[in-house]
Amino acid sequence: xxxxxxxxxxxxxxxxxxxxxxxxxxxxxxxxxxxxxxxxxxxxxxxxxxxxxxxxxxxxxxxxxxxxxxxxxxxxxxxxxxxxxxxxxxxxxxxxxxxxxxxxxxxxxxxxxxxxxxxxxxxxxxxxxxxxxxxxxxxxxxxxxxxxxxxxxxxxxxxxxxxxxxxxxxxxxxxxxxxxxxxxxxxxxxxxxxxxxxxxxxxxxxxxxxxxxxxxxxxxxxxxxxxxxxxxxxxxxxxxxxxxxxxxxxxxxxxxxxxxxxxxxxxxxxxxxxxxxxxxxxxxxxxxxxxxxxxxxxxxxxxxxxxxxxxxxxxxxxxxxxxxxxxxxxxxxxxxxxxxxxxxxxxxxxxxxxxxxxxxxxxxxxxxxxxxxxxxxxxxxxxxxxxxxxxxxxxxxxxxxxxxxxxxxxxxxxxxxxxxxxxxxxxxxxxxxxxxxxxxxxxxxxxxxxxxxxxxxxxxxxxxxxxxxxxxxxxxxxxxxxxxxxxxxxxxxxxxxxxxxxxxxxxxxxxxxxxxxxxxxxxxxxxxxxxxxxxxxxxxxxxxxxxxxxxxxxxxxxxxxxxxxxxxxxxxxxxxxxxxxxxxxxxxxxxxxxxxxxxxxxxxx
Amino acid sequence: xxxxxxxxxxxxxxxxxxxxxxxxxxxxxxxxxxxxxxxxxxxxxxxxxxxxxxxxxxxxxxxxxxxxxxxxxxxxxxxxxxxxxxxxxxxxxxxxxxxxxxxxxxxxxxxxxxxxxxxxxxxxxxxxxxxxxxxxxxxxxxxxxxxxxxxxxxxxxxxxxxxxxxxxxxxxxxxxxxxxxxxxxxx
Numbered sequence: 058x059x060x061x062x063x064x065x066x067x068x069x070x071x072x073x074x075x076x077x078x079x080x081x082x083x084x085x086x087x088x089x090x091x092x093x094x095x096x097x098x099x100x101x102x103x104x105x106x107x108x109x110x111x112x113x114x115x116x117x118x119x120x121x122x123x124x125x126x127x128x129x130x131x132x133x134x135x136x137x138x139x140x141x142x143x144x145x146x147x148x149x150x151x152x153x154x155x156x157x158x159x160x161x162x163x164x165x166x167x168x169x170x171x172x173x174x175x176x177x178x179x180x181x182x183x184x185x186x187x188x189x190x191x192x193x194x195x196x197x198x199x200x201x202x203x204x205x206x207x208x209x210x211x212x213x214x215x216x217x218x219x220x221x222x223x224x225x226x227x228x229x230x231x232x233x234x235x236x237x238x239x240x241x242x243x244x245x246x247x248x249x250x251x252x253x254x255x256x257x258x259x260x261x262x263x264x265x266x267x268x269x270x271x272x273x274x275x276x277x278x279x280x281x282x283x284x285x286x287x288x289x290x291x292x293x294x295x296x297x298x299x300x301x302x303x304x305x306x307x308x309x310x311x312x313x314x315x316x317x318x319x320x321x322x323x324x325x326x327x328x329x330x331x332x333x334x335x336x337x338x339x340x341x342x343x344x345x346x347x348x349x350x351x352x353x354x355x356x357x358x359x360x361x362x363x364x365x366x367x368x369x370x371x372x373x374x375x376x377x378x379x380x381x382x383x384x385x386x387x388x389x390x391x392x393x394x395x396x397x398x399x400x401x402x403x404x405x406x407x408x409x410x411x412x413x414x415x416x417x418x419x420x421x422x423x424x425x426x427x428x429x430x431x432x433x434x435x436x437x438x439x440x441x442x443x444x445x446x447x448x449x450x451x452x453x454x455x456x457x458x459x460x461x462x463x464x465x466x467x468x469x470x471x472x473x474x475x476x477x478x479x480x481x482x483x484x485x486x487x488x489x490x491x492x493x494x495x496x497x498x499x500x501x502x503x504x505x506x507x508x509x510x511x512x513x514x515x516x517x518x519x520x521x522x523x524x525x526x527x528x529x530x531x532x533x534x535x536x537x538x539x540x541x542x543x544x545x546x547x548x549x550x551x552x553x554x555x556x557x558x559x560x561x562x563x564x565x566x567x568x569x570x571x572x573x574x575x576x577x578x579x580x581x582x583x584x585x586x587x588x589x590x591x592x593x594x595x596x597x598x599x600x601x602x603x604x605x606x607x608x609x610x611x612x613x614x615x616x617x618x619x620x621x622x623x624x625x626x627x628x629x630x631x632x633x634x635x636x637x638x639x640x641x642x643x644x645x646x647x648x649x650x651x652x653x654x655x656x657x658x659x660x661x662x
Numbered sequence: 663x664x665x666x667x668x669x670x671x672x673x674x675x676x677x678x679x680x681x682x683x684x685x686x687x688x689x690x691x692x693x694x695x696x697x698x699x700x701x702x703x704x705x706x707x708x709x710x711x712x713x714x715x716x717x718x719x720x721x722x723x724x725x726x727x728x729x730x731x732x733x734x735x736x737x738x739x740x741x742x743x744x745x746x747x748x749x750x751x752x753x754x755x756x757x758x759x760x761x762x763x764x765x766x767x768x769x770x771x772x773x774x775x776x777x778x779x780x781x782x783x784x785x786x787x788x789x790x791x792x793x794x795x796x797x798x799x800x801x802x803x804x805x806x807x808x809x810x811x812x813x814x815x816x817x818x819x820x821x822x823x824x825x826x827x828x829x830x831x832x833x834x835x836x837x838x839x840x841x842x843x844x845x846x847x848x849x
Contacts, residue, residue, distance in 0.1 A: 101848075104848070105848045108848060109848075113840070113843050113844055113846075117843075222839070222842065236834070236837065236838045237793075237794070237797070237810070237814050238773070238777055238785075238793065238814070238818075238831065238834060239773075239834065239835060239838035239840065239841045239844070239845075240797070240838075240844070241731075241732070241797060241844065242844040243730065243732075243760065243844060243845055243846060243847050244843075244844065244846060244847065244848065245729075245730075246725060246726050246727075246728075246729055246730070247729065248729045251729045251730070251731070252799070255731070255797060255798055255799040255801070256799075256801070258797050258798055259797075259798035259799070259801040259802055262794075262798065262802060262806065262810055263802070263806065266806060266809055266810065498839070604820065607820055607821060608820065608821070608822060610821070611820070611821035611822040611823065612822060614821070615822070615823070
C-alpha cells in the first residue's frame with residue numbers, strides 16, 4: 058500500500074515522503090549532535106583523498122585509526138581530570154635534574170613527575186582545613202575501574218552496531234554475479250584508480266566464468282601429499298618463529314632484571330623494547346612469504362589464506378605480549394629492594410611507548426623490504442598487518458594505564474603522527490589493492506579483534522595486578538597496603554560506622570563480593586542469548602519457506618497471465634459471457650493475492 | 663550559529679535541512695560548490711527562488727563525478743526532467759542520497775534507478791549488459807557479457823520473470839553489506 062501511494066506521487070514528493078519516514082529521524086538527531094563536533098573534521102579532506110585514490114577498504118583502516126584516536130582522547134581526559142589534576146595540588150617538589158637521555162629511557166627526571174604511578178601520593182588531599190577532601194587511593198582505583206567498565210560497554214556497543222549494519226553473511230564462496238550490481242565503489246574519483254578497478258572487475262568476472270567451466274581437477278595422490286606437507290611445514294615454521302621470538306624476549310628480560318644504575322646499563326635496558334618491536338615488525342614479512350608459498354599450491358581460497366596469515370600474526374603478538382606481562386608481573390616478585398619497584402617498573406612502560414612509536418616509524422625500511430620481495434612492483438597497502446599493529450599498540454596502552462595514567466596522552470600523540478606518516482607513505486609508495494576486500498566484514502572483525510583477545514586479556518592482567526600484587530611500600534598511592542584492592546575494603550570498613558551509608562555497605566557485601574550474584578547474572582545473560590539465537594534460527598527457516606512460496610507464486614503468476622491473455626484473445630461468445638467473466642475475475646483475484654504475498658515477503662526481509 | 667548568510671531565507675534553509683541529510687553548514691558549502699561550477703549563471707542570492715539549471719556538462723565535470731562511469735545516469739536520475747540538467751534542489755538531493763547518512767532503502771532505490779538505463783522500472787538484460795560494459799570498460803567479449811548477465815538474472819531473479827524488479831535488487835543488497843559504504847560520494 059505504501060508503495061502504491063508512493064507511486065502515485067510525483068518524483069520530488071516521493072523523495073520528501075521517503076525521507077520523512079521514521080527510520081531516518083534517528084539519523085537526523087545524530088546529525089544535530091555532529092554539528093557540535095565539527096572539530097573532528099580533522100582529516101575529512103584527507104579521508105576523501107584516500108578514499109578517492111585507494112577505495113573503501115584502505116579507507117576503513119584510516120577510519121579505524123581515527124576511532125582509536127578519539128577513544129584515546131576520551132581516556133586521557135578521564136584519567137587526567139580525576140587522577141592527575143588533584144595530584145598537581147599536592148605535588149612534591151622535583152629535585153632531580155633533567156638530561157636529554159630521559160626522553161629515551163624514561164628514568165631520572167621523569168621518575169618524579171606525574172607520568173608515573175610512583176609519584177602519586179596516598180594521602181587524602183584537601184585544599185583547606187575541614188574542607189572537602191579527595192581520597193587519592195580510592196580515586197585511583199575507582200577511576201581505573203570505572204574507566205575499564207565504560208570501555209567495555211563502548212566496545213560492546215560499537216561491535217553490536219557494526220555487526221547489525223554489516224550483517225555478516227556466511228556465504229563466502231558466492232560468485233561475483235550475485236553482487237555485480239553492488240560492486241562499484243562510488244568513492245573512487247581518481248582516473249587511474251577507476252581504470253584499475255574496472256580491470257579488477259573484468260578479471261574477476263573472467264576468473265569466475267572460467268571456474269565454472271573448468272572441470273573438477275583430480276589431484277593425484279602425490280600432489281595432495283605434497284600440498285599437505287607444505288602446509289604442515291609452513292605451520293611449523295610460523296609457530297617455531299613465534300616460540301623463538303618469545304624465548305629471545307624472555308632471556309633478554311631475565312638479563313634486564315640484574316641491573317645496575319649507571320648510564321651504560323640504562324642504555325642496555327633499551328634493548329628489550331627495541332628487540333620486541335623489531336620482532337613484531339619483521340616476522341610478519343616472513344609470514345607473508347610463507348603465505349606466497351602456500352598460495353602456489355592452492356590457487357583458490359584467497360580469503361582462507363588471508364585469515365590464516367592474520368591468525369598467525371595474532372598468535373605471534375599475543376605470545377609476545379604474554380611474555381612481557383609475565384616479565385613485568387615477576388619484576389616485583391624477584392627484586393629485593395623496594396626502590397627497584399618504584400623506578401624500574403615504570404621505566405618499562407616508557408620503553409614500551411617508545412617501542413610502539415618506533416615500530417610505526419619502521420615503515421620506510423618495511424616498504425623497501427616489500428619492494429624487494431614483490432619483484433619491482435609497487436607494494437600494496439597491507440591492511441591486515443597494519444590493523445594488527447594498531448590493536449597491539451592499544452593493548453599495550455591498556456596494560457600500562459594502571460601504572461602510568463598519562464599513557465593515553467602519549468598514545469594520542471603517537472597515533473596522530475602515525476596517521477600522517479601512513480598517509481604520506483601510502484600516497485608515495487603504494488598502489489590500490491588488487492583483491493576485492495570485503496570491507497564491511499573486515500571492519501566488524503577489527504572491532505571483534507580489539508575486543509576479544511585484546512581487551513579481555515588486558516582485563517585479566519589488570520585483575521591479577523589489583524588483587525594479587527603487593528604494591529611497593531615507598532611510592533605510589535597504595536603504599537602500605539597488602540594489595541591495591543585493600544583500599545576499597547578498608548573504605549567499606551570505615552563506612553560501616555556511618556548509618557547513612559549502610560546501603561553502600563549492603564550493596565558491597567551482597568552484590569559485588571558475593572559469588573551468587575555473579576552466577577545468577579551469568580545464567581540470566583546466557584538464557585537471553587539462547588533465546589535470541591533460537592529466534593534468529595526460526596526466522597531463517599521462515600525466510601526459506603517464504604522464498605520457496607514466492608518462487609512457486611511467480612510460476613503460477615506467469616501461467617495465469619498466459620491464460621488471461623488467451624482468454625482475452627478468444628472471440629467473444631454471447632452464450633457464455635458470465636463464465637468467462639468469472640474466470641477472469643478469479644484469475645485477477647489470484648494475481649492480487651500473489652502480489653500481496655510478494656510485498657509481505659519483501660517487508661519481512 | 664548566527665544568521666549571517668544572505669543566500670537563503672531561514673525558511674528555505676530549514677526546508678533544505680528537512681529534505682536532505684545535511685546540516686546548515688554543509689548546505690551552504692554545497693551551494694558554493696554549485697555556484698563555482700558556473701558563477702555567471704548562478705546568482706549569489708537565492709531568496710527569491712530563481713529558476714536556474716546547470717547543464718549536464720558542468721555537473722559531469724565535477725572532480726567527484728568526472729571519472730565515474732555512471733556519471734551520466736546519476737545526473738539523469740536526479741535531474742528534474744531526466745536530461746541531466748540540474749537545479750540546486752536536484753544537486754542537493756543527489757549528494758544527500760549519496761552521503762553516508764542516507765539509509766539503505768533510499769540508496770537501494772536510487773541505485774536501482776541508476777542501473778535502469780531504459781527507465782522502465784525493471785533492470786532487464788539490455789540494462790545489465792550496458793552496466794557490465796561500463797563496469798569493465800568494454801574489456802569482455804560479447805559472449806562473456808551475455809553469460810554474466812544470464813548468471814546475474816538467474817541468481818537474483820526471485821519471481822522468475824526474466825528481469826530484476828526493485829524488490830529483487832533490494833534482496834541482492836542484503837547479501838552485499840558493503841553497499842552502504844561503496845554507494846557513497848564524499849563531498
